[in-house]
Structures are given as structure tokens and as C-alpha cells.
Amino acid sequence: MFKRLNVFAPILALISFVSAGSAVAAEPKPWQIGLQPAASPVMERIHDFHNLLLVIITLITLFVLALMVYVIVRFNEKSNPVPSKTTHHSVLEVIWTAVPVLILVAIAVPSFKLLYFMDRTQDAEMTLKVIGHQWYWSYEYPDHGNFTFDSNLVPEDELEEGQKRLLAVDNKVVLPVDTNVRLLLGSEDVMHNWAVPAFGVKLDTVPGRTNETWVRITGEGTYYGQCSELCGVNHGFMPIMVEAVSKDAFKAWVAKAKVEFANEENKSLQIVQAKIDAK
Amino acid sequence: MANGASDAAHHAHDHKPTGLGRWLYSTNHKDIGTMYIVLSIIAAVVGGAMSGMIRLELAEPGIQYIEDFQFYNVLVTAHGFIMVFFVVMPGLIGGFGNWIVPLMIGAPDMAFPRMNNISFWLLAAALVLMVMAGLTGSGPGTGWTVYPPLSNADFHSDAAVDFGILSLHLAGASSVLGAINFITTILNMRATGMTLHRMPLFVWSILVTAFLLLLAIPVLAGALTMLLTDRNFGTAFFSPEGGGDPILWQHLFWFFGHPEVYIMVLPAFGVISQIVSTFSRKPVFGYLGMAYAMIAIGFIGFIVWAHHMNAVGLDVNTRAYFVAATMVIAVPTGVKIFSWIATMWGGSLRFDTPMLWALGFIFLFVVGGVTGVVLANAGADMAFHDTYYVVAHFHYVLSIAAVFAMFAGFYYWIGKMSGRQYPEGLGKLHFWITFIGVNVMFFPQHFLGMAGMPRRIPDYPDAYAGWNMVSSIGAAITMVGTLLFFIVLFRTLGAGRKVEANPWGEGATTLEWAVPSPAPFHTHEDTPNVEAQPAE
Numbered sequence: 001m002f003k004r005l006n007v008f009a010p011i012l013a014l015i016s017f018v019s020a021g022s023a024v025a026a027e028p029k030p031w032q033i034g035l036q037p038a039a040s041p042v043m044e045r046i047h048d049f050h051n052l053l054l055v056i057i058t059l060i061t062l063f064v065l066a067l068m069v070y071v072i073v074r075f076n077e078k079s080n081p082v083p084s085k086t087t088h089h090s091v092l093e094v095i096w097t098a099v100p101v102l103i104l105v106a107i108a109v110p111s112f113k114l115l116y117f118m119d120r121t122q123d124a125e126m127t128l129k130v131i132g133h134q135w136y137w138s139y140e141y142p143d144h145g146n147f148t149f150d151s152n153l154v155p156e157d158e159l160e161e162g163q164k165r166l167l168a169v170d171n172k173v174v175l176p177v178d179t180n181v182r183l184l185l186g187s188e189d190v191m192h193n194w195a196v197p198a199f200g201v202k203l204d205t206v207p208g209r210t211n212e213t214w215v216r217i218t219g220e221g222t223y224y225g226q227c228s229e230l231c232g233v234n235h236g237f238m239p240i241m242v243e244a245v246s247k248d249a250f251k252a253w254v255a256k257a258k259v260e261f262a263n264e265e266n267k268s269l270q271i272v273q274a275k276i277d278a279k
Numbered sequence: 280m281a282n283g284a285s286d287a288a289h290h291a292h293d294h295k296p297t298g299l300g301r302w303l304y305s306t307n308h309k310d311i312g313t314m315y316i317v318l319s320i321i322a323a324v325v326g327g328a329m330s331g332m333i334r335l336e337l338a339e340p341g342i343q344y345i346e347d348f349q350f351y352n353v354l355v356t357a358h359g360f361i362m363v364f365f366v367v368m369p370g371l372i373g374g375f376g377n378w379i380v381p382l383m384i385g386a387p388d389m390a391f392p393r394m395n396n397i398s399f400w401l402l403a404a405a406l407v408l409m410v411m412a413g414l415t416g417s418g419p420g421t422g423w424t425v426y427p428p429l430s431n432a433d434f435h436s437d438a439a440v441d442f443g444i445l446s447l448h449l450a451g452a453s454s455v456l457g458a459i460n461f462i463t464t465i466l467n468m469r470a471t472g473m474t475l476h477r478m479p480l481f482v483w484s485i486l487v488t489a490f491l492l493l494l495a496i497p498v499l500a501g502a503l504t505m506l507l508t509d510r511n512f513g514t515a516f517f518s519p520e521g522g523g524d525p526i527l528w529q530h531l532f533w534f535f536g537h538p539e540v541y542i543m544v545l546p547a548f549g550v551i552s553q554i555v556s557t558f559s560r561k562p563v564f565g566y567l568g569m570a571y572a573m574i575a576i577g578f579i580g581f582i583v584w585a586h587h588m589n590a591v592g593l594d595v596n597t598r599a600y601f602v603a604a605t606m607v608i609a610v611p612t613g614v615k616i617f618s619w620i621a622t623m624w625g626g627s628l629r630f631d632t633p634m635l636w637a638l639g640f641i642f643l644f645v646v647g648g649v650t651g652v653v654l655a656n657a658g659a660d661m662a663f664h665d666t667y668y669v670v671a672h673f674h675y676v677l678s679i680a681a682v683f684a685m686f687a688g689f690y691y692w693i694g695k696m697s698g699r700q701y702p703e704g705l706g707k708l709h710f711w712i713t714f715i716g717v718n719v720m721f722f723p724q725h726f727l728g729m730a731g732m733p734r735r736i737p738d739y740p741d742a743y744a745g746w747n748m749v750s751s752i753g754a755a756i757t758m759v760g761t762l763l764f765f766i767v768l769f770r771t772l773g774a775g776r777k778v779e780a781n782p783w784g785e786g787a788t789t790l791e792w793a794v795p796s797p798a799p800f801h802t803h804e805d806t807p808n809v810e811a812q813p814a815e
């Protein structure tokens with residue numbers, strides 16, 4: 001699998017990351033050094049906020065490094081044989097307490113805005129229920145006839161052309177783009193975490209609780225995620241695969257899925273319902 | 280001391296017990312300190328070997344060696360437990376704390392020497408129980424956070440987790456007894472004239488750490504007991520089907536777990552303060568600010584725990600509070616960093632091996648600290664929580680910074696402890712190899728985390744291959760550095776040059792440098808008087 005340890009690859013990756021504009025490719029790339037491209041308003045805001053943070057923390061680190069290099073060069077034994085006895089400087093001490101406070105306030109304002117924006121949506125157009133199991137996900141569509149299906153990892157020896165190892169599943173979640181989707185998360189056994197990096201969504205599924213968040217997918221395409229809370233032996237083998245389609249294509253898929261994933265006990269009823277819907 | 284005459288008689292004979300009894304029944308703070316350091320080194324070899332196995336497995340995508348994924352989870356769990364409870368804590372607190380605190384404050388020994396003995400042996404027993412946990416059934420594959428329901432009897436049905444719980448109980452009892460001992464010693468047994476505001480900063484760091492232990496460990500003990508009864512006696516503290524809540528465990532665990540982070544790093548701050556001052560030949564800049572910054576960090580450390588739970592679905596206002604509280608920690612931490620630099624400013628710096636480790640500590644702690652500021656923001660944390668970015672962050676502040684402080688302290692005090700000085704060239708080589716190794720190992724993990732790679736997985740999507748390979752190469756380099764440490768250790772003890780009482784010159788002003796090297800079995804039998812000395 002691992003072929004090239006190319007020294008230029010990180011640099012190329014950096015260039016491609018910086019120049020990556022609208023490409024809908026929400027999956028990890030080799031030698032990637034940044035966040036996955038955003039596919040939701042939440043992730044766009046995480047990008048913006050993180051870009052701010054990255055500048056601040058890089059400047060702070062370089063500032064400390066510069067001070068240390070200066071001290072090492074200027075105040076070593078040779079260049080400064082007689083040490084000073086200064087141990088106090090009130091103004092300096094006030095500054096290095098107050099300035100970090102100001103920086104933190106500057107960080108906190110956008111941080112709180114982001115936090116409250118991403119929490120949940122007031123005007124959900126549909127709901128998707130996500131249930132974590134050891135070690136697969138199941139999904140329910142309560143607004144579309146409440147059909148449900150399980151989503152399992154495609155094992156390595158059954159991978160088809162183009163399917164990604166450890167990311168591909170047999171039944172992917174299908175969601176419409178440009179729609180506010182309420183996500184309700186629960187678990188049937190231990191804690192799991194439903195995470196799709198491109199959406200900026202990451203929330204534990206906790207037995208006995210229902211967690212809520214939301215997503216509005218901005219571009220059609222396939223998005224990947226992985227379980228992000230240690231859940232036992234196969235924790236690394238319960239990926240998430242979301243296919244975002246147009247609203248029309250989503251309607252067509254729902255009609256098909258209602259039949260395909262109808263519950264055993266009321267399958268006939270749902271087939272009848274689907275026929276009525278179709279008319 | 281009232282019985283100064285008999286003390287002097289003791290000193291003449293230097294009543295040193297011999298043989299196995301000297302160690303098994305030891306009530307001597309130096310011997311107990313030595314045993315803590317030996318335990319820490321042994322545990323570090325075990326925990327380090329586990330991380331070596333993890334990096335070996337993760338070097339390439341696909342399963343290379345570890346086909347039993349439960350075993351992989353056990354490795355991850357045991358690596359965490361061992362490094363936290365049996366390497367960093369005994370090394371910095373039990374080891375350097377026991378050895379150096381009584382010497383620094385002019386006390387003849389710890390306040391409760393027998394309790395000191397039981398503290399150590401409880402920890403040794405705890406290590407045995409931890410190893411038994413790993414060998415029982417399929418082992419504890421819960422992560423060091425032991426989150427239920429995964430850790431309850433339904434999902435870990437054999438006794439492995441129970442052994443782990445009992446191990447932590449013993450380690451906790453050991454820590455609480457040790458903390459009581461340190462608090463009593465430091466508050467009551469200081470040299471004449473050594474007011475609290477004139478104590479060396481290492482003593483301050485141990486005092487604050489001891490209070491953190493005293494307040495945090497009982498909460499862990501309570502939570503562990505609840506988990507134990509959940510597992511064995513049918514209670515349902517953490518089971519929703521019985522009216523309990525798994526999130527309760529997380530609150531209790533992290534109420535202990537976050538102070539635990541500072542329990543590991545505050546003594547490191549203390550070590551670094553001593554070394555920076557010594558090798559700058561200057562007193563610490565802003566001494567009071569440094570001491571109170573540690574108290575502030577210790578206090579705030581207790582009110583930020585839920586930033587570890589940003590993704591469990593807490594109410595948004597709760598998360599907002601924890602964002603604000605967490606970011607406040609950056610302020611006293613910044614005070615410490617800038618005060619160290621100001622201590623060096625205007626100094627006359629020598630770059631002996633301890634100073635190299637101290638400088639490495641300061642810079643890499645900043646690198647790990649600023650990613651902490653990123654993670655503190657619950658909003659941004661949705662991109663980073665439970666990814667390798669977090670792994671990189673806490674290894675920068677613990678695996679790198681705290682361990683650098685341990686090595687710094689080792690090189691700084693080994694002459695005092697053994698009477699023999701380390702080989703300077705090899706010590707510097709050890710530093711540079713380790714410095715390069717840990718950065719090659721952990722810096723790329725930031726990239727993996729940002730790209731989305733989750734923690735605690737034995738195999739990963741192929742796109743993560745490149746940086747994982749780099750990280751594993753870094754682990755190999757670090758391993759070479761560790762081997763070099765053992766060469767340094769054996770060269771020092773076997774063939775090191777005999778060292779004078781104070782090898783560091785005028786910068787080393789604390790009392791441990793006033794006693795001969797190696798420090799005699801009994802020291803400070805007459806309470807020293809430091810009233811004439813200038814305040815730190």
C-alpha cells in the first residue's frame with residue numbers, strides 16, 4: 001500500500017491544500033496537513049476560526065522561539081560573563097499577564113459564535129436518526145416512513161473498484177443537499193461517536209440519551225467519517241459514508257429505500273404506502 | 280533540634296542499614312526516592328515498549344503484527360496507565376520529591392518516614408496488579424479513561440478491569456499518603472528563616488501538587504468504587520437501564536483527570552525553574568509570580584474538567600463556560616514561560632546537559648500548550664476531538680515536556696544522588712537524539728488529526744500512511760535515544776567522575792548543594808539557618 005516516501009510530497013500537499021478551492025473531495029488525502037475541505041456551513045466556520053487560531057498560535061510559538069534564540073546568543077557565558085541581578089520588573093509582568101488575556105478575549109468572541117451556531121438548528125427540514133452498535137451504524141428516516149437500515153464496513157476482500165479500504169460501507173447514508181437535517185444520535189450498547197470531518201459534525205452516541213446536532217450539506221458528493229469514541233474490539237472498523245444528492249434524487253432514493261429497507265413486520269404495509277405515495 | 284548531640288553521634292557512624300532490609304524496610308527519604316526512580320525507569324521501559332509496539336503496528340496501513348484488536352486496545356490502555364501512574368508520577372513526585380524536598384528545605388527526612396515506606400510499596404503492589412490486569416482474560420481494552428458502558432461487566436466480563444480498578448485504588452492510596460507526607464513536611468519542617476515565600480520553586484511545585492493529589496484522588500477512588508460495584512454487585516451508577524448515567528462517570532473521572540494533568544506537569548515546572556536559575560547564574564525572575572502562577576494553575580485545573588467532554592452532548596451553555604475557564608489557564612502558564620525567559624535574560628548562560636533539557640522543555644511545552652488553546656475552543660474541537668491532533672497535543676505536554684523535565688532533573692541531581700557525574704558528551708547526544716526523535720514522532724500527528732484520523736485504531740485508511748510512517752520513524756529515533764540513556768546511566772554509576780558538593784557553581788543556591796555528594800544517609804541533622812541568605 002505504502003509506496004513512496006517522497007520528500008517533496010509534503011510540499012506538494014501543502015500547495016494543493018492552499019490552492020484547494022471548491023473541489024468536493026471530502027476524504028483524507030495522502031500527506032494532507034490541513035483540515036478536510038468544508039461541506040457544511042459549520043465546517044466553513046470551523047475553517048475560518050481555525051485559520052485565525054493557527055496564525056495566533058504560530059506567532060506566539062515563533063515569538064517565544066525568537067526570545068529564546070536571542071537569550072541563548074546574547075546572554076551566554078561568553079558574551080555576558082557577569083549576570084545581572086534583576087529579578088523584578090512590574091510593568092513587564094503586568095504586560096505579559098494582560099496581553100495574553102486580550103488575545104484570549106479576541107479568540108473567545110468568534111469561538112462562542114461558532115459554538116452556538118453549530119449547536120443545533122431551529123428550522124430542521126428533516127430528521128436522521130443515527131444509532132451506534134458494536135460495530136456498525138444503523139440509520140432511521142422518521143420523516144420518510146421511518147424505514148431503517150444497517151451500515152456495515154465492506155471487508156477488505158470484498159472491496160469493489162473505487163471503494164476505499166476501511167471507509168466504504170455496504171449501505172451508505174443518503175441525504176439531500178441544501179437541506180437543514182436534524183441529527184438525533186443514540187446508542188444500543190456502548191458509547192460511539194458519529195463523526196464526519198467535512199461536515200464539522202462529531203457527537204457521541206450515548207446509551208440512555210439522545211444527542212442532537214445538525215448538518216446542511218453544501219455540495220453533492222460522497223463524504224467519509226469514522227467512529228471517534230473507543231467502543232471495543234472493532235472500534236476502527238465502523239466507518240461512516242454519506243452520499244449527498246440533489247433534493248430530487250433524494251426523493252427518488254427514498255421511494256426505493258422504503259421498499260428495500262421496509263421492516264419485516266410491516267413490509268407489506270409499507271409497500272402499499274409506497275405505491276400510494278407514487279400515485 | 281533538641282537532641283542535636285545524639286544526632287551528631289549518629290552521623291559519626293552513619294548508621295546505614297545494609298542488605299535487602301535497607302530497601303524493604305526503608306524509612307529514609309533518599310533510599311525511598313531512589314526506589315521510586317528505579318520503579319519509574321522499569322515502568323518506563325514497559326510502557327515505552329508498548330508504545331513501540333503501537334508505532335510498529337501503525338507504521339504501515341493494514342494489520343502487520345497485532346491481529347487481536349482487543350490486545351491492541353489493551354496496549355493503548357496499559358501504555359496510558361503505566362506512563363501516568365507508574366512513570367511520570369513516581370519519577371517526578373516520589374523520586375525527585377522525596378530525594379530533594381527535604382534536602383532543599385533543610386529537613387532531616389520526611390515528616391512520616393514509615394508512611395513514606397508504605398507509599399512506595401503500595402505503588403509497587405499497584406504495578407503488579409496492573410500487570411495482572413493485562414494478563415487476565417482478554418485484558419482491559421477500555422482506554423485509560425475506563426468509560427462505561429464499555430468498561431462494565433457486559434462488555435468486559437472477565438476480571439481484567441477489576442484488577443485495573445484495584446491497581447488504581449492502591450496507586451491512589453499511595454499518592455494520597457505521599458501527598459499528606461509532603462504537605463506536613465513542607466509546612467512544618469523548613470529551615471529557620473525559610474518562610475513560605477522563600478521556599479525554592481521546586482518545593483512550591485511539590486506542595487501545590489500534593490494538594491491537588493489530596494483533593495483529586497478521592498474523587499477518582501469514589502468513581503472507581505462505583506464502577507467496581509456496578510461490575511460486581513449489581514448497582515447501576517453508570518447504567519441507564521438502572522437509572523444511572525454513563526456521563527456521570529466522565530464527570531467524576533475528569534474531575535480527577537484534569538488536575539492529574541497538572542499533578543504530572545507542576546513538578547516539572549519546579550524542576551525547570553531550579554535548572555534555569557542555576558545555569559543562568561541568576562535568581563528566578565518574578566519568584567512570587569511563579570509561585571502564585573502554580574497555585575492559580577492548580578486551582579483552575581479543578582474547574583475545567585468538562586473540556587474533555589466536548590463531544591458527549593453537554594448543554595451548549597455548559598460548554599461555553601468550560602471554554603472560558605479552560606482558556607484562562609493560558610494566562611498563568613504564560614507567566615511561567617515568560618518568567619523563565621526573563622530569568623535567562625541578562626544571565627550568564629551555561630549549556631550543560633540539564634539546561635539543554637530545560638530549554639527543550641520550555642519550547643516544546645509552548646508548542647503543546649498552544650494546541651491546547653486550540654482544543655479549548657469547544658467549537659473548533661469538533662474537528663479535533665478524539666483525533667491524532669489530541670494525541671499530539673498531550674504527548675507534547677506530557678510525553679515530551681514532563682519527560683524532558685525528568686531527564687533534566689536526572690542530569691541535574693544525579694551527581695548529588697550517586698556522587699558521580701554523568702558523561703557530558705553522551706548526555707548532550709542523548710538530548711539531541713531524543714529532541715529530534717520526539718518531534719519527528721509527534722509533530723506529524725497534528726497533520727493526521729487535522730485530516731481526521733481517529734485515536735485508538737489499529738489500522739487506518741490508506742491516505743494516512745505517509746505521516747504514520749514518519750511518526751514511526753520518529754519513534755525508532757526516540758528508542759535509540761532511550762538506549763543511550765541507559766548507557767549514560769551505567770557509565771555514570773560505574774565510571775562517572777567523583778563529584779564535589781556543588782558542581783554547578785554560584786548559580787546553584789539551594790540547600791541540596793550545601794551537603795556533600797553523594798548526599799550522606801542522614802543530612803541536615805541540625806536545622807540550617809537561611810535567614811542571612813537573600814530571598815530567592
